[in-house]
Every structure is written in structure tokens, then in C-alpha cells.
Amino acid sequence: MRLPRTTPQISSKTVSLSAYKYFACLRRSKNFKNRPWKRSSFLAFSAFALIASTSEARAEMVTQQIGAGNPTAGKEKSDSMRCQECHGADGNSNDERIPNHAGQYAGYLIKQLHDFQSGERKHETMAIMAEDLNEADISDIAAYFASQKVMHGEGRNDNPVAKKLFINGDPSRGIPACISCHAGNGKGKYADNIVYPVIGGQRRVYLRSQLVNWQIGERANSPDGVMNKIGKLLSDDEIDALANYISDL
Ligand code: HEC
Ligand code: HEC
Numbered sequence: 001m002r003l004p005r006t007t008p009q010i011s012s013k014t015v016s017l018s019a020y021k022y023f024a025c026l027r028r029s030k031n032f033k034n035r036p037w038k039r040s041s042f043l044a045f046s047a048f049a050l051i052a053s054t055s056e057a058r059a060e061m062v063t064q065q066i067g068a069g070n071p072t073a074g075k076e077k078s079d080s081m082r083c084q085e086c087h088g089a090d091g092n093s094n095d096e097r098i099p100n101h102a103g104q105y106a107g108y109l110i111k112q113l114h115d116f117q118s119g120e121r122k123h124e125t126m127a128i129m130a131e132d133l134n135e136a137d138i139s140d141i142a143a144y145f146a147s148q149k150v151m152h153g154e155g156r157n158d159n160p161v162a163k164k165l166f167i168n169g170d171p172s173r174g175i176p177a178c179i180s181c182h183a184g185n186g187k188g189k190y191a192d193n194i195v196y197p198v199i200g201g202q203r204r205v206y207l208r209s210q211l212v213n214w215q216i217g218e219r220a221n222s223p224d225g226v227m228n229k230i231g232k233l234l235s236d237d238e239i240d241a242l243a244n245y246i247s248d249l
Contacts, residue, residue, distance in 0.1 A: 064190045066146045067106030067139055074144030077137055083129070091145040096205035103150025105188055106142035107195040112221075113138050121221045150187060151201035153248035162245030165238060175233045178246075181226075185249045194223055200249030208243035215239065 078084050087093050091102030101109060115121035116130035133141070164170075166186070169177035178199070183189040186200025199207065213219035214231030222228065234242070 064107070065103075065105055066143045067110065069106060069136075069139030069141070069143030071140070071143040071147045073136075074140035074142070078141045078144055081129075081133070081137070081141070083141060087145070091148045092151060093203060096203045097209065098203065099206045100151040100202055101145035102148040103187075104146060104198050105190060105195045106139070106146040107190060108188070108197040109142040109145060110138055111195065113142070115221045121219060150198060153201045155248055157245045157248035159241045159245045161238065162241035165234075165242060166245060170233075173233055175230065178242075186246055199246050202247055204243050204247035207247055208239060211239045211243060 078087075079089075086095070086098050087101050091104070092100050112121060113130045113133060116123060116126045117133075119127070165175065166178045169175045169180070178186065181189075181196045182199050183196065186198065186202075188198035189196050210219060211231055211234065214222070214227040215234065216231075217228060220228055231239075
């Protein structure tokens, strides 16, 4: 697997492993407890190992976010293949009906492009745009958009109906909280091999159209039909309120 360029070249796994070995050999030395200078160097090394493992976790998060593609190649390809004309040079579209890709999880973008290719997700323009992309094109373009600064709104919409549904859901009607899957501020997450897309800061009209599509079954490509079940429980007014609220996050 190719690592994204932002990942440090030296594997932090190796670093924390050698720190661990150092710790194990200190423990084995009999007089460790009675030698304060050794103890302090042990503490320093533990701190070092901790920092190394934190940066390892961060590197892993970056890999999950950007995937195995090459963002530099993806920048050129998304330009020459005209994706940027609609989705914006930095993944922020200029049209309320066209989704942003900036900071979107690569795994999610890749899945959608596969779904457009197979017909699992239907959209006339995107079926044509996705048709000729090969696997390398798909992962490179996804890596480019995923590595951009994550989309965000103005934070002005404070609609209480939408906010309540977004944060708490409505247990009496079986509606789960959006944040339970799409995470805080709707910035998405990767868990148990499922990518929950970034929705916070997504285009308002696009969000509304997708919620309506989930509701009427026009879009049906979410795992176990989860978004269709949720869409069907929402009223039209709630969909409007949610699209306004979420696009502003
Ligand atoms: C003419 C405008 C246009 C062009 C060019 C275009 N797209 Fe799209 N794209 C759209 C629209 C509109 C949608 C929303 C589809 C829907 O409503 O289901 C979309 C949706 C998508 C999605 C799904 C996003 C999501 O949040 O679910 C992906 C991924 C995508 N496009 C990638 C690409 C790539 C890669 C290219 C270049 C090869 C490209 N698009 C070129 C208009 C365009
Ligand atoms: C149980 C988990 C779960 C919950 C709860 C959930 N979602 Fe989703 N949602 C998903 C998954 C997974 C996808 C990606 C589907 C796919 O792969 O095409 C998704 C996709 C979406 C999309 C499409 C994003 C795009 O770019 O096209 C929207 C919009 C959305 N969800 C809105 C909501 C809203 C609003 C709520 C709360 C009322 C909500 N979701 C609650 C799992 C969930």
C-alpha cells in the first residue's frame, strides 16, 4: 500500500517498538529500582514512546482519511478529467446542487464512484463522469479531495428542531441521532470498516436532495439501507430544517 505523502517516512511503529525493547531490557537489569538516573531515563523513554504512539495513531487517521491514493496525481487528474469544473478546484463547489468533496473521506468518495459505475447509485451526469475512471484514477482523485481543508458552513443556523434531531434524534419515533454515526459537527468518521461521510458544511440544496432521495428510495446504496429507514421517518419540514442546519456546520 502506498502511503500518502503527508505520512512521515520513518514508521513510528519501529520507533515505539525499540522504545519498548529498551524498557524491557531496563526491567531485566537487577538494580533498576535503585538507580534513579536509570529511572528518569526510563520515564523519558516512556514519554517518547507515548508521543511516538500518538503520532502513529495520527498517521493512521491520516491514512484512513486519505486512503492509498496519490493526492498530487489526483490533483492533475481531477483537473484534466474535469471534476474540478463542478466540484471546485479545492473540492468546494460553487453550486448548491453539487456536493463538496473537500475533506471528505476518500473511502466514501471511492465507494460512491464505484456505485455510480455499477448503477447502485443513479445519476445521469455522474454515471458518465465515472464510467471511464480506472482504480488508480479513483483512489488518486479521492486522495486529492480528501486531503483538502474540510468543508464548513457559516455556523449561523440554530434551528432548534434540526439541532435536536441532529444531536439527540427522536427516540419516541425511532430516529437515531445523526451525530451517533456522522460524528460531532457532522464531520464523519471511519469505524468498523464503514465510512460515515462528512455532512457538516455540505451544500444545502444537495443535502436536501439526498435526504429526499433516501426518503423516497431513489438512492438506496447505504449499508443495510440505514439511510432509507431514517429518511422515511423524517417529515418534509424536518428534512428542510436539517439541510439548512447541517449545511451551516
Ligand atoms: C457537470 C458537473 C459534474 C462534473 C463534471 C462532475 N461531477 Fe461529480 N457530481 C455532480 C453532481 C450534480 C453530483 C450529485 C449527484 C446526486 O445528486 O446524486 C455529483 C456527485 C459526485 C460524488 C458523490 C458525492 C457525495 O457526497 O456523495 C462524487 C464522489 C463525485 N461526484 C465525483 C466526481 C468526479 C471524480 C468527477 C470527475 C471525474 C466528477 N464528479 C465530475 C456533478 C459533476
Ligand atoms: C446508523 C448510522 C447513521 C445514522 C444514525 C445517520 N446516518 Fe446518514 N449516512 C450513514 C452512512 C453509512 C452513509 C453513507 C451511505 C453510502 O455509503 O452511500 C450516510 C449518508 C448520509 C448522507 C449522504 C451524504 C452525501 O454526501 O451524499 C446524508 C445527507 C445523511 N447521511 C444525513 C443523515 C442525517 C440528517 C441523519 C440524522 C437524521 C443521519 N444521516 C443519520 C449512516 C448514518
